Amino acid sequence: xxxxxxxxxxxxxxxxxxxxxxxxxxxxxxxxxxxxxxxxxxxxxxxxxxxxxxxxxxxxxxxxxxxxxxxxxxxxxxxx
Numbered sequence: 252x253x254x255x256x257x258x259x260x261x262x263x264x265x266x267x268x269x270x271x272x273x274x275x276x277x278x279x280x281x282x283x284x285x286x287x288x289x290x291x292x293x294x295x296x297x298x299x300x301x302x303x304x305x306x307x308x309x310x311x312x313x314x315x316x317x318x319x320x321x322x323x324x325x326x327x328x329x330x331x
Contacts, residue, residue, distance in 0.1 A: 262287040297321055 264283045271278045271286070301317040308317075 260284055260287045260291060262291050297325075300324075 264280065264287060267283045267287045267290075268278065271283065297318065298313060300321045301313045304317040304320050305311065305313045
């Protein structure tokens with residue numbers, strides 16, 4: 252697995268840790284970095300797709316409704 256460090260990740264380890272502690276008592280710093288990195292990539296991809304939706308509507312600003320369209324498409328394509 253490739254090495255990650257804090258420079259690769261913009262999301263806060265503290266926030267990821269807080270969310271993770273709702274499920275597990277302990278989680279390593281490496282696991283926190285991996286989760287943060289993967290989620291930041293997902294966020295970026297969703298915003299890129301939402302940008303395309305906004306542009307098709309003749310807008311430069313991404314709105315919540317654009318993200319909802321993306322979510323609906325992704326939910327439809329994912330198996331249950």
